[in-house]
Amino acid sequence: xxTESTYSGYSYYSGRSRGSHRHGERSRDRHKSRSKDxxxxxxVTINTPPAEPLLGDSSVRxxxxxxxxxxxxxxxxxxxxxxxxxxxxxxxxxxxLEDSVxxxxxxxxxxxxxVILGLLVFLTPLAFLVLPHLLWPEKLQSCGTACxxxxxxxxxKLLILLLAVWALxxxxxxxxxxxxxxxxxxxxxxxxxxxxxxxxFYGVRILDSQDENYQGIVQYAVxxxxxxxxxxxxxxxxxxLRQLQPCFSVCVARSTDGETRHYNLGQLSIQRAALAIIEHxxxxxxxxxxxxxxxxxxxxxxHLAGLKVYNVDGPGNNAAAAGLAHSQSRAMIAAAARRxxxxxxxxxYEEAEHERRVRKRxxxxxxxxxxxxxxxxxxxxxxxxxxxxDVMDPREAAQAIFPSMARALxxxxxxxxxxxxxxxxxxxxxLAFCITNNMTPKAFLESYLTPGxxxxxxxxHWLARQWTLISEASVTNSLKDGTIFxxxxxxxxxxxxxxKIPYIQMSEEYIxxxxxxxxxxxxxxxxx
Amino acid sequence: MSFVPGQPVIAVVERIEIKKxxxxxxxxxxxxxxxxxxxxxxQNPFSEDKTDKGIYVTRISQGGPADEAGLKMGDKIxxxxxWDMTVVTHDEARKxxxxxxxxxxxxxxxxxxxxxxxxxxxxxYPRP
Numbered sequence: 001x002x003t004e005s006t007y008s009g010y011s012y013y014s015g016r017s018r019g020s021h022r023h024g025e026r027s028r029d030r031h032k033s034r035s036k037d038x039x040x041x042x043x044v045t046i047n048t049p050p051a052e053p054l055l056g057d058s059s060v061r062x063x064x065x066x067x068x069x070x071x072x073x074x075x076x077x078x079x080x081x082x083x084x085x086x087x088x089x090x091x092x093x094x095x096x097l098e099d100s101v102x103x104x105x106x107x108x109x110x111x112x113x114x115v116i117l118g119l120l121v122f123l124t125p126l127a128f129l130v131l132p133h134l135l136w137p138e139k140l141q142s143c144g145t146a147c148x149x150x151x152x153x154x155x156x157k158l159l160i161l162l163l164a165v166w167a168l169x170x171x172x173x174x175x176x177x178x179x180x181x182x183x184x185x186x187x188x189x190x191x192x193x194x195x196x197x198x199x200x201f202y203g204v205r206i207l208d209s210q211d212e213n214y215q216g217i218v219q220y221a222v223x224x225x226x227x228x229x230x231x232x233x234x235x236x237x238x239x240x241l242r243q244l245q246p247c248f249s250v251c252v253a254r255s256t257d258g259e260t261r262h263y264n265l266g267q268l269s270i271q272r273a274a275l276a277i278i279e280h281x282x283x284x285x286x287x288x289x290x291x292x293x294x295x296x297x298x299x300x301x302x303h304l305a306g307l308k309v310y311n312v313d314g315p316g317n318n319a320a321a322a323g324l325a326h327s328q329s330r331a332m333i334a335a336a337a338r339r340x341x342x343x344x345x346x347x348x349y350e351e352a353e354h355e356r357r358v359r360k361r362x363x364x365x366x367x368x369x370x371x372x373x374x375x376x377x378x379x380x381x382x383x384x385x386x387x388x389x390d391v392m393d394p395r396e397a398a399q400a401i402f403p404s405m406a407r408a409l410x411x412x413x414x415x416x417x418x419x420x421x422x423x424x425x426x427x428x429x430x431l432a433f434c435i436t437n438n439m440t441p442k443a444f445l446e447s448y449l450t451p452g453x454x455x456x457x458x459x460x461h462w463l464a465r466q467w468t469l470i471s472e473a474s475v476t477n478s479l480k481d482g483t484i485f486x487x488x489x490x491x492x493x494x495x496x497x498x499x500k501i502p503y504i505q506m507s508e509e510y511i512x513x514x515x516x517x518x519x520x521x522x523x524x525x526x527x528x
Numbered sequence: 529m530s531f532v533p534g535q536p537v538i539a540v541v542e543r544i545e546i547k548k549x550x551x552x553x554x555x556x557x558x559x560x561x562x563x564x565x566x567x568x569x570x571q572n573p574f575s576e577d578k579t580d581k582g583i584y585v586t587r588i589s590q591g592g593p594a595d596e597a598g599l600k601m602g603d604k605i606x607x608x609x610x611w612d613m614t615v616v617t618h619d620e621a622r623k624x625x626x627x628x629x630x631x632x633x634x635x636x637x638x639x640x641x642x643x644x645x646x647x648x649x650x651x652x653y654p655r656p
Contacts, residue, residue: 527559
């Protein structure tokens with residue numbers, strides 16, 4: 001087996017260190033408190049550059065110049081002694097640091113607030129029922145049958161409310177959004193106001209005057225619980241049902257390679273729409289492969305490198321410096337247009353050659369894999385007693401047949417520039433998985449022939465679990481027709497445009513079933 | 529040869545006189561007609577205007593009386609013995625042509641070449 005390491009996963013990650021604040025597109029306002037006046041800002045730019053360089057940065061800055069073959073021919077430094085860290089380890093450490101720092105504060109804060117509100121809400125009816133017994137038990141009328149029936153109703157309604165609140169609100173959080181979730185905040189405020197007003201009324205009219213009519217008090221508590229159930233119904237409608245009906249068609253395009261998808265969303269705020277889109281991104285978009293973009297970049301560089309502008313009039317022309325730059329670029333454009341450019345020719349032949357090469361390598365790969373798969377077969381029950389020495393479990397079987405196909409597979413991955421997406425380990429794991437599940441060689445190869453969605457690759461390749469939402473409108477505004485916003489991550493950005501699904505006016509037309517009548521088309525010819 | 533509804537039809541016509549031939553018990557003319565107001569005008573291969581529901585000559589038997597009289601395939605029959613043929617049903621047209629009591633039918637037919645011939649002859653004379 002070849003000993004060169006194919007896990008050059010860090011190569012392309014470092015290649016983009018050209019941008020100085022590449023590491024820093026993290027939203028720092030996770031630490032922002034949930035103040036209501038944050039909603040009044042109109043423009044949001046969430047990017048803030050980082051204050052301190054992280055551990056991995058200094059080792060990365062040195063590699064500024066990237067040539068195209070760097071990813072293919074370099075080897076990452078694997079640990080030769082117990083004390084050395086490979087570059088992948090450094091990346092992993094910095095990412096773990098980023099993940100754990102600080103973002104839990106806001107989540108815990110929200111959670112504790114929610115729990116306090118919940119406790120307040122649940123204990124209020126019980127308090128209403130119990131307090132008269134504690135404070136003026138001798139004046140209180142005894143509870144008759146109807147009143148005790150109401151106790152049962154309060155108990156069950158509280159139980160239902162408990163289950164419903166648990167189902168709706170206490171689910172694991174999917175994401176941390178930049179701004180507060182408007183509807184939830186509104187509902188929390190509503191519930192708080194409601195409970196406070198009930199307490200006020202109770203305090204003034206019942207506690208102060210020490211009302212003896214216990215049935216009235218119990219009915220008051222029941223009305224509170226009913227109203228809470230109705231507020232919960234309102235919560236379901238606002239939070240869950242309202243956005244189910246599709247209202248907008250959004251077009252999501254990846255900025256680097258133009259991969260586009262269209263989704264239907266309901267009436268959502270921009271941040272929730274962004275969240276839905278990112279979740280769809282992980283499942284639908286093929287994985288981002290920066291190695292495929294190097295060819296167009298080199299072509300662009302060649303276009304610019306061919307022309308150089310000289311200032312013949314000398315450097316004394318400071319007054320018209322701005323105009324000079326303008327005319328310089330104009331001159332370059334004109335010269336480039338006039339120049340007889342044969343780069344399209346090169347592109348055509350290069351692409352044809354590449355296509356041929358890929359197909360040849362693919363043919364070799366398919367043959368090698370098919371041959372490799374013929375070397376092992378599943379052991380039958382009766383053979384089990386015969387030769388226990390040669391029996392292998394799937395991992396060992398995979399390791400046994402891997403060397404015969406490793407070279408062909410590696411060459412193919414190199415040609416299609418996918419070699420950083422798959423490590424040796426992951427390939428062997430996949431092979432063991434396919435062998436265990438009786439998959440054919442074609443099924444094994446499918447994951448290498450076509451790039452799958454981002455979610456299917458290892459965690460290193462998700463890279464961007466931190467996304468930045470860039471929008472001109474406030475992100476708690478709801479989506480409108482023609483809303484455009486950007487979802488930026490480290491390597492690329494997703495450009496999202498939304499269009500409203502039009503209002504459809506339908507009318508009906510009645511056709512009588514008996515009105516379907518037909519005649520023959522006559523065309524007779526008579527001889528006379 | 530298209531017409532404007534409500535306006536009189538103007539066409540250059542040729543007079544053709546056909547003597548019927550006795551063939552056994554029948555008097556035959558030696559051609560076939562197609563068209564009529566009860567027929568489908570779109571299927572007429574000879575008409576210029578596919579909404580024209582007139583009577584057209586679809587076939588001429590070689591050496592028959594119509595052939596000798598100079599009737600050509602594709603001619604539109606405008607009149608038969610004074611009877612109008614532009615707005616008749618197919619069967620009426622057949623009846624007008626095959627009256628047993630008449631030996632001779634005088635047809636007024638029109639074709640495109642007639643109009644062109646007239647136009648040519650009009651343009652031949654040099655202007656003074």
